[in-house]
Amino acid sequence: MLNIKNLSKIYQSNKKKVQAVDNVSLQIDKGEIFGVIGYSGAGKSTFVRLINRLEEPTEGSITIHDQDITNMPQHLLRTKRQKIGMIFQHFNLLWSRTVLENISFPLEIAGISRKERKEKALELVELVGLTGKEDAYPSQLSGGQKQRVGIARALANDPEVLLCDEATSALDPETTDDILDLLVSINKKLGLTIILITHEMHVIQKICHRVAVMENGKVVELGDVLDVFVKPQSPTTKRFVQQLNPLEHEEGNLTSFINDREDNEVVKLHFIGKDASRALISEVIKSFDIEVNILQGSISPTQEGAYGTLFIEIHAEKDVLTKAIHFIEDAGVEVEVLKHA
Numbered sequence: 077m078l079n080i081k082n083l084s085k086i087y088q089s090n091k092k093k094v095q096a097v098d099n100v101s102l103q104i105d106k107g108e109i110f111g112v113i114g115y116s117g118a119g120k121s122t123f124v125r126l127i128n129r130l131e132e133p134t135e136g137s138i139t140i141h142d143q144d145i146t147n148m149p150q151h152l153l154r155t156k157r158q159k160i161g162m163i164f165q166h167f168n169l170l171w172s173r174t175v176l177e178n179i180s181f182p183l184e185i186a187g188i189s190r191k192e193r194k195e196k197a198l199e200l201v202e203l204v205g206l207t208g209k210e211d212a213y214p215s216q217l218s219g220g221q222k223q224r225v226g227i228a229r230a231l232a233n234d235p236e237v238l239l240c241d242e243a244t245s246a247l248d249p250e251t252t253d254d255i256l257d258l259l260v261s262i263n264k265k266l267g268l269t270i271i272l273i274t275h276e277m278h279v280i281q282k283i284c285h286r287v288a289v290m291e292n293g294k295v296v297e298l299g300d301v302l303d304v305f306v307k308p309q310s311p312t313t314k315r316f317v318q319q320l321n322p323l324e325h326e327e328g329n330l331t332s333f334i335n336d337r338e339d340n341e342v343v344k345l346h347f348i349g350k351d352a353s354r355a356l357i358s359e360v361i362k363s364f365d366i367e368v369n370i371l372q373g374s375i376s377p378t379q380e381g382a383y384g385t386l387f388i389e390i391h392a393e394k395d396v397l398t399k400a401i402h403f404i405e406d407a408g409v410e411v412e413v414l415k416h417a
Contacts, residue, residue, distance in 0.1 A: 077106035077269055078127075078237060083136035085122050085293075096122040098293035100136070109263055109270045109379070111284035111301070113277065113316060119293035124239050124273045128160040129153060141236060158186055161230030165242035167222040169214040169229075175201065176210040178225050182232040200228035203265075204258060220251035227258065231266075238262075240272045244279060252276075256283045260379075277316040281305065281378050289313045302380040306346055306410075320376070340391045342371070343401065346410035347384040356407055357388065364400045366392035387414075 085097040096119045104110045114120045125131040127138055129145060137146045145156055169178050179197040188196070201210055204224040214222055223243060230238055240259070244252040260283050263270055272284060280287050280301060287304055289297040289312055296310040308314045347356075361368055373386035390397055405411050 077108075077141060078102075078104040078271075079137075079139040080104075080127075081137045081139075083123070083126060083138065084134045085119075085126060085131060086134045095293050097126060097133075100290075100293075100295050102288060102295065102298070104269060104271065106269055107263070107267045108286065109259070109272060109284050111272045111274065111280040111287040112290060113274055113280050113287060114290035115275060115312070117292075118290040120273045120275075120290050121241055122293075123290070124241050124271060127237075127239060127271065128157055128162060158182070158233040159236045160239065161233070161235035161237070162239040162241065163223065163226045163230045163243045165245045167214070167219075167226045167246075169222060169225055171214050174211050174213055175206060175217070175225050178214070179228045179232055182229060186233060196232060197228075200231055203231070203262070204228045218251070219247050220254055223247065223251075223255055224258065227255075227262070231262070231268075235268070237269045237271060240270060240274075242273055242275070244274070244276070252279070253282070259283060277320040281320060281376060283379055285379055289316070300380060301378050302348065302383055305376070305378065306348060306383050340389055341397050341401070342387070342389050342414045343404075344412040344414055345384075345386045345388065345404065346412075347375070347386065348381065348408075348410075356404065356409060357386075359407075360400055360403060363403060364392065364396055366390055366396055366400055 080100060080102045083097055083100045084095070087094040087096055098119070100123060112120045112123060122131055126133050133146060137144055139145070140156070140160070143156065145153065148156060170181065173181065176194070176197050179200050180193040183193040183196060198210070201207055204227050206221060206224050206228070209217065209221065214225070217225070244255050247255060256279060259270060259272075262268055272279065274280065284301050286299065287301050288295045289304070289310060291310070291312045297304060297308070297313045304313060305317055308317045357368055357370070360366065367390070369389040369391070371387040371389060373384065375382055375384035390400060392400060401411055401413070
C-alpha cells in the first residue's frame with residue numbers, strides 16, 4: 077500500500093548539514109497500524125511530514141497505491157493530499173468555528189456542497205463519539221474532545237492513510253487510552269491504514285501491529301510489536317522496553333532474592349500469546365518433585381496478543397531440574413537460565 081525507498085532529508089543552514097532522515101526504507105500494508113517511535117531528535121516527525129510532502133525529501137521515493145508522490149506536480153499533489161489525513165499533537169483546530177464547521181472545513185476546500193458537507197460531518201461526529209457537541213467551539217471542549225474533532229476532520233475526505241504525529245502527547249493517560257481505542261475502532265471499521273508517530277512505548281504496545289524504531293534519522297529496528305517487545309535488539313529499543321516493563325532488565329537486582337542452595341536454578345520465562353494465561357507453573361509443580369519460588373513477573377497486552385515475563389527459582393535434584401526445564405520449553409515457553417545449579 078505504502079512503499080518508502082531510500083528516503084532522506086537534509087537541512088542546510090549556515091554551512092552546516094543536518095541529516096534529519098537517513099536512507100529510510102519501509103513497506104506498510106493496507107489496513108495496518110504502523111508505529112514509528114524514537115526519542116526527541118530521532119527524525120520521526122520529519123519522516124511523517126515527508127510522507128505527505130509537507131517537507132520535501134532530499135532523496136528517495138514515496139509510493140502510495142502505486143502512485144509515486146515524490147515528484148508529483150503541485151496540482152496533482154493537492155488532490156492526493158486529500159486522501160492523506162493528518163492529526164497533530166496540538167489539534168490545530170479553527171477556534172472561530174464550531175465542531176461541525178471544523179469537520180466540514182476540508183470538504184469545503186474540496187468543493188463539496190453544503191448539504192453533503194453537513195451530512196458527512198454529522199456521520200463523523202457520531203463515529204468519533206461527539207454527538208451533542210456539534211455546535212460547541214474548541215474552547216468549550218476538553219483535550220480529548222478536541223482531538224476527536226481533529227480525527228473526524230482528518231477522515232472527512234475518506235483518506236487512504238491517516239498520519240498521527242504525536243497525537244496523544246498532549247493528553248492525560250486515561251484520555252490517551254480513549255483516543256487509542258478510537259483509532260483501533262476506526263482502523264477496524266474503515267480498514268484504514270494508520271501511521272502513528274510517538275515517543276511513548278505504551279502507545280505502540282496498545283494499538284500497533286508493527287513498529288520501526290528511529291535514532292539519528294535511521295531505522296535501527298523494525299518488526300512485529302510482539303517480537304520487538306520480547307526480543308529487543310538495538311540499545312534504543314531496549315531502553316524503550318525497559319521504561320514500559322522494568323522487569324525485563326532487572327536480572328542483576330535478583331541476587332537478594334535468590335537462595336544460596338546449590339540444588340537450584342534461576343530462570344527467566346517468556347510467555348507469548350495464549351501461553352501468557354496458562355497455569356504452567358502449577359503444572360510443573362504437579363509433574364515433578366520440585367520447589368518453585370516465584371521472584372517477580374509481569375504481563376502486558378499488545379494487538380497481537382499478550383506477553384509475559386516471569387523470574388523463578390527452581391529447587392530440585394539436577395536431573396529433575398533438567399527435565400522440568402525441558403517440560404517448560406516443550407510447552408512453547410522460552411527459557412533463559414540466569415543461574416546454574
